[in-house]
Amino acid sequence: MNLQPQVSNANPPLPVHAQTDTGENALLSVRDLKVHFDLGGGGVFDKLTGKGERRVVKAVDGVSFEIKAGETLGLVGESGCGKSTLGRSILRLTEPTGGEVIYKNKNLARLSSREMRLERRHLQMIFQDPYASLNPRMTVGQIISEPIETFALAHGQEKERSVRELMEKVGLSARFIKRYPHEFSGGQRQRIGIARALAVNPDFIVADEPISALDVSIQAQIMNLMDKLQREMNLTYLFISHDLRAVRHVSDRVAVMYLGKIVELGAAREVYEEPLMPYTKALISAAPVPDPEKEATRQRIVLQGDVPSPINPPSGCRFHTRCPFMVAECKSVEPSLVEIRPRHFAACIRISPSEPHIETVAPGATPGLNNVSSIQKQ
Amino acid sequence: MNRLAIFGLIFVALLMFIALFAPVVATHDIGATDLLNRYAAPSAEHFFGTDATGRDIFSRVIYGARISLQVGLTVVTVSAIVGTLIGALAGYYGGWVDSIVSGYLLNVFLAFPGLLLAIAMVAFLGAGLGKLILALTIIGWTGYARLIRGQVLKVREYDFVQAARALGASDTRIILQHVLPNAIQPLIVQASLGMAGAVLAEATLSFLGLGVPPPAPSWGVMLEEARDLSTLTLAPHALIVPGVAIALTVLAFNFIGDGLRERLDPRQRARG
Numbered sequence: 001m002n003l004q005p006q007v008s009n010a011n012p013p014l015p016v017h018a019q020t021d022t023g024e025n026a027l028l029s030v031r032d033l034k035v036h037f038d039l040g041g042g043g044v045f046d047k048l049t050g051k052g053e054r055r056v057v058k059a060v061d062g063v064s065f066e067i068k069a070g071e072t073l074g075l076v077g078e079s080g081c082g083k084s085t086l087g088r089s090i091l092r093l094t095e096p097t098g099g100e101v102i103y104k105n106k107n108l109a110r111l112s113s114r115e116m117r118l119e120r121r122h123l124q125m126i127f128q129d130p131y132a133s134l135n136p137r138m139t140v141g142q143i144i145s146e147p148i149e150t151f152a153l154a155h156g157q158e159k160e161r162s163v164r165e166l167m168e169k170v171g172l173s174a175r176f177i178k179r180y181p182h183e184f185s186g187g188q189r190q191r192i193g194i195a196r197a198l199a200v201n202p203d204f205i206v207a208d209e210p211i212s213a214l215d216v217s218i219q220a221q222i223m224n225l226m227d228k229l230q231r232e233m234n235l236t237y238l239f240i241s242h243d244l245r246a247v248r249h250v251s252d253r254v255a256v257m258y259l260g261k262i263v264e265l266g267a268a269r270e271v272y273e274e275p276l277m278p279y280t281k282a283l284i285s286a287a288p289v290p291d292p293e294k295e296a297t298r299q300r301i302v303l304q305g306d307v308p309s310p311i312n313p314p315s316g317c318r319f320h321t322r323c324p325f326m327v328a329e330c331k332s333v334e335p336s337l338v339e340i341r342p343r344h345f346a347a348c349i350r351i352s353p354s355e356p357h358i359e360t361v362a363p364g365a366t367p368g369l370n371n372v373s374s375i376q377k378q
Numbered sequence: 379m380n381r382l383a384i385f386g387l388i389f390v391a392l393l394m395f396i397a398l399f400a401p402v403v404a405t406h407d408i409g410a411t412d413l414l415n416r417y418a419a420p421s422a423e424h425f426f427g428t429d430a431t432g433r434d435i436f437s438r439v440i441y442g443a444r445i446s447l448q449v450g451l452t453v454v455t456v457s458a459i460v461g462t463l464i465g466a467l468a469g470y471y472g473g474w475v476d477s478i479v480s481g482y483l484l485n486v487f488l489a490f491p492g493l494l495l496a497i498a499m500v501a502f503l504g505a506g507l508g509k510l511i512l513a514l515t516i517i518g519w520t521g522y523a524r525l526i527r528g529q530v531l532k533v534r535e536y537d538f539v540q541a542a543r544a545l546g547a548s549d550t551r552i553i554l555q556h557v558l559p560n561a562i563q564p565l566i567v568q569a570s571l572g573m574a575g576a577v578l579a580e581a582t583l584s585f586l587g588l589g590v591p592p593p594a595p596s597w598g599v600m601l602e603e604a605r606d607l608s609t610l611t612l613a614p615h616a617l618i619v620p621g622v623a624i625a626l627t628v629l630a631f632n633f634i635g636d637g638l639r640e641r642l643d644p645r646q647r648a649r650g
Contacts, residue, residue, distance in 0.1 A: 093540050120546035133537035137559045146555075147545040196545065 026066035027236050028090070028204055033099035033109070035060040035082070035089045039311070057310050059085040061260035062099070064337070067204070072230065072237040074251030074268060076244060076283070078307055082260040084128075087206040087240045091123055092116050103204070121151050124197035126226075128209035130189035134181040140167070140192055141177040147199040166195040169232075170225060187218035191225065198229065204236045211246055219243075223250055244287040248272050256280045259310055259318040262337060266344030276346035278358060279303075279319050317349070325350055325358050329366050338368060383637020389630040397444040406434035408441050408595050417613035429600075429616045430609055438595035439623050445507070445596045446627060450576040453514040454569050460515070461522025462558070462565065468523070469530030470553055480527055484520050492517040493579060500588040510589045514579055518572065525568055529561035536560070567639045574631035581624045597624050 039055040059082040067073045077083045088094040090101050092108060101108040108119060127133035134143055144163045148154050154162050164174035170191040181189055190210065197205055207226065211219040223246060229235060241247050247254060247268070254271045256264040256279065264277045275281045282301040289295045303322045308314055314321050320330040327350065335347040340356045351358050352367035361367060396403050405425070412432030420427045426435035468479035487495075499513040533539060534557055542552045583589035584598025592599045600620040603609075609616050 088540075091544055093544055117546045117548070120544060125541070125544040127537050127541055129537055133541050135538040135542075135556050135560070138555075146542065146547065150546045150548070150551065193541070196541070200545070 025069055027069040027103070029064075029066040029100075029102045030086075030090060031064045031100040031102065033060055033063045033086065033089060033101065034058070034097045035085050035094055036097040055311050058260050058313060059310060060089060060096075061313075063257075063260070063262050064099075065255055065262060065265060067236055067238060068252075069203070069236055070230070070234055071252040072239050072250050074247035074254040075238060075240045075257060076242060076247050076254060077257035078283075079242060080307060080310070081257045082310070083240050083242075083257050084208050086257070087125070087208045087238055090238070091120070091125055091206055093125070121200045122203045124200065124202040124205045126190075126193055126197050126205060126207040126210045129213050130186050130193055131181075131213075133193050134189055136181055139178050139180055140172075140184075143181070143192060144195050144199055147196060151200055153200065162199070166199055169198070169229070170195045171221075185218075186214050187221060190214060190218075190222050194222075194225065194229070198233065201233070202235070204238070206238045206240070208240045209242070210239075212241060212243065219246065226250065244272075244284060245290075256283065259307065259313050261318060261347065263319065263348070264344075264346045265337060266341070266346075270341070270344050274341075274344075276340050276344065276351055276356060276358070277319075277348050278323050278325050280346075317347070325361075327364050327366060329369060333366075333369060335368065380637055380640065382633040383640075386630040386633030386637065389626060390634065393443050393447065393627060393630070396440055397447045400440050400444050404434075404437035404440045406437045408433065408437050409593060410434075417609070417616075419613070420615060426619045427613055427615045429604060429613065430606070435600075435616055435619050438600060439597070439619055441595045442597040442600060442620060442623065443627075445590055445594065446577045446580060446624075449507070449511055449514065449580040450573045450631075452511050453518055453576040454572045456511075456515045457518035457572070458522045458565060458569055461519040461524075462526045462562070464519070465523035465526030466530050466553055466558060466561070469527040470534055470549070470557060472531075476527070479523070484524055487517065487520040488524075490517075493582065496579060496583060497586070497588055500583060505588055505591050507590050507594075510580060510583060513583075514576055518576065521572070522565065522568060525564055526561060529564060530557055533557050533561045563642050564639075567635050567642065570631050570635035570638060574628040574635070577631065578624065578628050597621075 035058075037057040037059060039057060061082075063086055065073070075083045075086065085094055089096040090108070092111075096109045099109060103119065103123065106115075106119070108116060108123075111119065138146075141160070141163055144166055145159055148159050148162060153159075160177075163177065167174045167177065172188060172191050172195065176184070181192065184192065190213075194210075210226070211222050214222060226237065227250065230237060237250070239247060239250050251268040253266060254264075254268045255262045256271065256277065258279050264271060264275065264280045266276075271280060272284055275284055278301075282303045285299060285301045289298055301324070305322050308318070308321055314331075316329075316331045316333050317323070317326075317335050320326045323330065329349060333349055335349045337345040337347045338352070340346050340351055340353050348358065349366045349368040350361055355361050355365075355367045410433065412428065415424075415428055415432045416430060418424055418428040418432070424434050424436060426439065429435055429438075464479055464483075468476040495517050496513040499516060500509060503509040503513065530553075539552060539556050542556045547555070580589055580596065581598035581601070584596040585602045586598075587602065589598055590596040592603065597620040601617065601624075604613075604616040604620070
């Protein structure tokens with residue numbers, strides 16, 4: 001059960017929920033990452049009287065996971081759960097408030113902006129909106145060659161040759177090299193964005209909702225392209241999406257996020273077929289199944305209410321306000337990610353490795369609670 | 379583009395031509411007095427007549443265009459460059475840079491009426507074309523800085539700017555290659571309106587004796603010199619001609635600015 005991350009023993013003991021080691025060759029490990037946005041105090045008068053309460057959005061609040069080289073980790077969750085912020089903060093497009101992002105024995109969260117700039121050669125991003133993510137005043141050639149120029153990877157003829165190669169690689173004709181983004185369709189633009197990300201030959205790519213803005217028919221093309229490129233270039237993806245089917249299709253493992261925390265993490269097949277957390281169960285049951293017979297018998301777990309505000313998230317387990325299995329302890333105890341099944345983690349005090357099915361746990365029982373306290377005693 | 383803007387463009391083009399080729403276009407020496415021929419009415423010899431000392435008003439107005447455009451272009455170019463640089467830095471970096479620039483610097487400048495500040499500065503520095511340009515630039519750059527800061531604040535959040543950061547582009551590259559080209563469009567409008575403002579300010583200050591000193595044929599100086607009873611009664615054209623020149627020039631630049639604004643802002647285009 002206790003899988004200590006193998007990176008460094010000099011680090012202080014990790015919080016229990018950081019122990020989500022994949023067991024082998026992690027390319028990137030995120031530990032207790034936090035991104036908080038300070039909204040400032042209340043109004044002017046509250047400040048004068050000193051009554052103002054500082055309002056902080058905890059968009060990402062203590063997230064830990066590791067990504068193995070060559071795998072795709074899917075990150076799912078509702079809108080506003082912090083999944084995009086998590087992806088951006090790994091690449092320091094949003095500055096993390098706390099925690100570590102370890103890549104090749106370097107903590108990216110602590111690098112100076114100059115050092116981080118050099119690391120960006122290995123860590124790239126694909127953006128959601130293919131219309132907003134390309135500079136309208138640059139030609140495709142200029143867009144794709146920009147990273148080649150910033151890292152001085154090639155010059156002149158050689159540069160143009162690699163731009164043409166990249167275009168062909170992502171399925172764009174190199175004839176279009178002098179065209180502007182507005183002359184392309186959404187899918188083609190997304191291909192341009194992918195070619196730009198690949199220009200530096202990266203190891204790791206954060207794909208932030210790469211297919212959400214595209215037509216369904218184009219989504220499959222882009223997913224297949226990403227899959228092909230992953231095999232050819234040995235890429236590692238963090239695939240962020242709210243599209244559960246897409247995530248299942250592309251991911252090796254899946255992390256489920258709720259209000260700034262990862263609540264379940266495991267192999268894609270397991271998470272989809274045997275979800276542990278009540279939230280994951282509800283999420284997966286909400287996705288339609290393309291098989292009409294199965295769809296007819298699909299049991300939906302309908303959650304009550306909306307996602308609470310991340311400004312003042314619920315105490316204890318953040319899901320307790322909507323959880324059909326909530327007990328009193330859920331309001332006070334903040335659950336950690338615990339390995340309920342081998343390599344399948346969930347953050348819920350009402351289940352434990354010996355009692356993984358929340359439906360069959362005795363009413364009111366909290367088998368996972370012992371688990372939390374026993375680990376904390378270590 | 380609307381008709382007024384086209385009029386503005388044609389007028390400004392003509393003005394530029396006249397200013398460039400003033401020595402060719404002018405019919406008389408602008409300094410040559412002819413006391414026997416004072417207050418002459420417009421004629422074939424003197425198209426716009428002569429003033430109190432018998433100088434040819436046509437030639438003086440032509441050379442006046444030179445001064446006006448010289449002041450306008452220099453003031454607008456320098457203030458736009460300075461304003462863009464400062465505004466872009468404030469908008470892009472935010473934080474303490476922005477608090478200093480927009481919190482203190484811009485607000486302090488904007489708190490003073492611009493012309494008053496220019497008068498104070500000219501009074502302090504002394505009169506002269508160069509000092510006038512300096513004073514107008516010092517009050518002029520704030521408008522551009524504020525405009526560009528706002529634009530940059532908007533553009534820097536665009537995905538393609540974030541993408542450039544993710545691609546490892548340096549701040550300089552991001553600002554020059556991605557942010558400014560997409561932020562600078564409204565500056566063109568501001569600049570053409572700024573030309574009008576600068577031409578007017580030059581005339582105003584020269585009229586008050588704080589700008590270009592006589593006998594230079596600035597339109598403001600010409601107005602000031604024609605401001606006595608005998609000129610008013612004997613030769614009103616000495617007052618009217620430079621006045622109309624100022625009005626038309628200011629209007630022309632304003633029309634261009636408005637036309638450009640309409641053209642660049644799709645919402646206004648749809649309405650108009």
